[in-house]
Amino acid sequence: MTTERETSNGCQAWYLDRRNFLKTGAFLGGSALLAGQLQSAMDLMGRAEAQTLAGGGAYPLAKPENILYSVCLQCNTGCGIKAKVVNGVVVKIDGNPLDPMNLTPHLPYKSSPFDIATYDAILCPKGQAGLQSAYDPYRIVKVLKRAGKRGSNEWVTIPFDQAVKEIVEGGELFKNVPGEENRKVAGLKEIWALRDPKLAKALAEDAKAVQAKKMTAAEFKAKNAEHLGLLIDPEHPDLGPRNNQFVFAWGRLKAGRGDFINRFTKDAFGSVNAHGHTTVCQGSLYFSGKAMSEQYKEGKWTGGAKFYWQADTGNSEFIIFVGASPLEGNYGPPLRIPKITEGLTSGRLRIAVVDPRFSKTAAKAWRWLPNKPGTEGALALALIRWVIDNQRFDARFLANANKAAAKADGEPTWTNAAWLVKLEKDGAPGAFLRAKEIGLSEKDLFVVLKDGKPVAVDPYDEANAVEGDLFVTAEVSGIKVKSGLQLLKESASARTIEEWADIAGVNARDIVDLATEFTSHGKKAAADIHRGVSQHTNGFYNVVAWYALNLLIGNYDWKGGMIKATAYNAAGGREGQPFPIGKLMPGKAAPFGISSIRHDVKYEDTTLFSGYPAKRPWFPLSSDLYQEIVPSAGDAYPYPIKALFLYMGSPVYSLPAGHTNIPILADVEKVPLFVTSDIVIGETSMYADYIFPDLSYLERWEFHGSHPSVAPKIQPVRQPVIAPIPEAAKVFGEEMPISLEALLLAIAERLGLPGFGKDGFGPGQPFTRPEDFYLRMVANVAAGDRAGDEVPDASDEEVKLFLASRRHLPKTVFDAARWEQIVGTGLWRKVIYVLNRGGRFQDADKAYDGEKAANKYGTLINLYQEKTAKTKNAMTGKPFPGLATYIPAPQDSLGRPIEDRGYDLRLITFREISHTKSRTAADYWLLHLLPENSVIMNEVDAKRLGFKDGQTVKLTSASNPEGVWDLKNGQKRPIAGKLRVIQGIRPGVVAFSLGHGHWAYGSADVRVDGKVVKGDPRRGKGLHANAALRVDPVLGNTCLSDLTGGSAVFYDTQVKVVKV
């Protein structure tokens, strides 16, 4: 039987209902400015209206002088954009044809901006709607200071200078707020305790000695008696200086602003606490990549890159997308959709999709495997088992034990699959066998068996090729060993394929078919994975298993296989680059100490070690643990914090169980000073003490970098394309818009931080404006990564075009004379060349080197991770497994299974292509497509539970039995929305899309300067169910986490759907 149901968003939206609009008042003192802008635009438009166009030639959006090239930020893909400006207003945004993100193949970099003005390339709906994020009537333009309790949404506007002064000096800043009459806030001046880098280095040395038990705490105190006041806790000198009580956290951050924040926080202020949000996105994907890319240098595993691989989509013949939907998210649109649809229609490509939901990607797939969430690793192990049992792996590739062997085979990468791993007493794999241990060599080398005989391995030896036996179980000089590949085989053989299929809830037949297909295309097949694999408590091992599957066919660095991102360096420091901005830093601080999220350090190595479990988890193998930033402050572990700065982040909205952050942020004792940089009052910034207005992506600088599936080397440059919306401020005597940069520069000015100000980059080299920083970075991109790699000079016509197309930009953001001075006349025309094209992009024909990617990873990939295996879980005291293995999910932070009986449905999240988590609620065109989201449920479950399509339901879970967002301001918002009953989701699983259900972000009333600014209810429709996601029962104030790879867990919560 076939049934048809119209599920359209587009069709519904075609006939929009007439809406009753709210009466709204002037907003945040900004209406005058906006009205002024509007008036001048209207005047200009009146003139435009008066003139009749003389044919198509007068269509202003086709004229090069009306087009600026920049980079989208409606999601993190960062596609190239053409911003088309009429009378100073961006009226249309299209894709940049020079950028491989937008076109395959993209146009040659040397193309003239005059010729490409009429050439628009691909862009997704979010990109098309981006101007509505900039021209958002709820943008803030002045600094807001809290006038009521945190979260009360009572604000006053205050002058920028006053806000900066208050933050720096501290004091009784909120004495007008009931309950805070006598609260004294520590200013940054007080928190910036240790200012002498030399002293910092000496204290750090001694703290390290205390950690290593070469010095006692008493000895430390005696030796450093006069400096103890600078430390957080002299009993624990390894916590570092009080500077660390300043924490800078961010959500979406790209290079440029990232370098700026790190310069401020670490290099100038001397705090170790600059933390990103990686774990809320795909942490365990990144940190699996890190573990698999660690290299053995001077006796230790080091230098692992926080990165991941993706399929070379445009050249693959078969891709298994696991927990990834490139047709909806997954760094997919513009960049990957056309490659997939072209491949499907030309016959080049076949895809399979593993996802409990019948995503749009699944709708195009040859096979859909609707697995049980959390079993992705089991599925990978099933495929691995089949590939090994049927000898379908690339034995030649896997036998290569070092660089020379790989080179001889024309392989860019090699693995440690053949290296011998020693077994611990309990039989568990531990460290690699060293050649020294069996008298094979004096050097620190590894060992393989070749035809049964031990051979020493130097992984990086380019001359002497070493190949090893693949499947080894042996005793060498009395030491029990197995090869890495043998261990993988055993891990995969723990269950039969049928048993694995049963665990994953899929058909064994499909597994065999997928494995057969996967091994039928040489190196042009790939398993491409994302959040659905990594955001589980077992995420790290799921990822490692899928990456191991790719290793079995040796597809890394091969055309059509797994490739990585490569970007032109913007920070400088490579040969031929003019401005190594990290080094142009007189008086650079020397931050030290344990980070506030306990990352990059082993619990056992610190003075806080007091047996297992630790008070909270430690994260020696990951970083940027978003779900730990605020909750760790809440528990004051490892230490209390004094000030939290948050940039372009909304942990309350974005984190699973993000509601756990609310009571902590609302508590002035736990977070004594909370400052945010935001473009609107968001779900998290509503708890701030001060909100500094920021620039939107159309008003600012950034260096967006690349993504793994982009084969060419690129560096898209985001630059101001419209006049700034926030008010101007004066910092270091310079006029600039209030922004993240203005905030940090102004604090630096008031504190006298090193590396900023008139000699910020060195004597006579000022750093007093944002452009002083960013133009140097553009110059680095223009110069290239080695001598002779520079871009051409812009022609005279291009220079004129550069100026003419910026004629609408005020001097606060565009000053050609100053800019030329910053980079120097020699580089100025090269900088223009880059900016006229929106960045730098390697030509398509340079992206491949025959059948291999030109921009290679090109080194050892760890099938077996010795470093991981030698690291302990701080909660259990047990070592982390060193290779792919199946660990059932979910588990709490003590490793105990979570069952939540009675909650009968598994909740997962997904992304509609039209929304990006917390930041597209302002885009009315996108709301037109999907005015509200819903809870989607299979008809089988709906019938069983007696639900009908379209009815309103609420979600509850064991950690949120009430099913509400408690905003801690007297308001509670139920986790409720409409139910949509469909066929395309695994029974037993329900889902909602991220991006709707706002209660801030312009959706609700706020009070500013005593006046109510009415919210727009269109922005708050639908539901946001992150608060139903499981709170870790041990920690109680954060979500479940993958303690190895750091992921914040989205897909391991059992819920109940109840009638409202």
Added chain:
Amino acid sequence: MSTPTPMSTRGEELGRMREDLRRALKKPAEQRHWAMVINTKRCTACYACVVACMAENGSPPGVAYRRVGEVESGEYPQVARTFMPVNCMQCDNPPCMKAAPAGAITKRPDGIVAVDYDKLKGKDVFERVSKACPYGAFSYDDGRFYTKETPALQAYEKAPTYEYGKPWVRTNGKPPVGTARKCHFCVQRLEAGMLPACVTTCDGGVSFFGDLNDAESLVSKLLRAHGSMTMQAALKTEPRVHYLVDDAQAADSLKACLACHR
């Protein structure tokens, strides 16, 4: 069956269509035959075309020239999703023209069905032409703005758009407010040598555009190489939007659509 020629990468396709367009513009308008070809097999319902069109043509709330239908069919786990982009078919025998006041809707020499905003005014007129159109191509501009009742009406909503090669600023009582609006293949872009906004932004590479009077154009070649159909051909409206159907999946898609749109 799926004979892929001449499917190629979108970069190549956009480049070719751009050349086709520019070649056609060198001919007199009456020698051009603008047409759109849609390959639903490539459609991913990304809605980029819908939003690109709204931005390009300044669509207010309630107005959209392009829409994408989505249908789910089958039963778990044998499920299918069908995505169907639709806009004005630019019929060679347009029923809307007959329903409209004289001269309000005209057939241009290049085949575009053009609306004269100064003549196609009033809700009643909209209802008449809308009823006559079997494709739901028209929507009524009732003068609303997306940001009007927010703290500040935003400048982009009052910026001119350039439909039919003239600047239009939406103000009360002035066209296009109070008119029936629909797709015109982005005539302002065509005349500037640019492909329609829905074609250039299309993530899936679904939409093709060009001159069917040019045998060398990509659209001509696509229609020669593939089976195709027009919507509701029995009505003899002679649409200039063609859907490729020589693929089992495409045929299924159309069946799914027809289940509701008989």
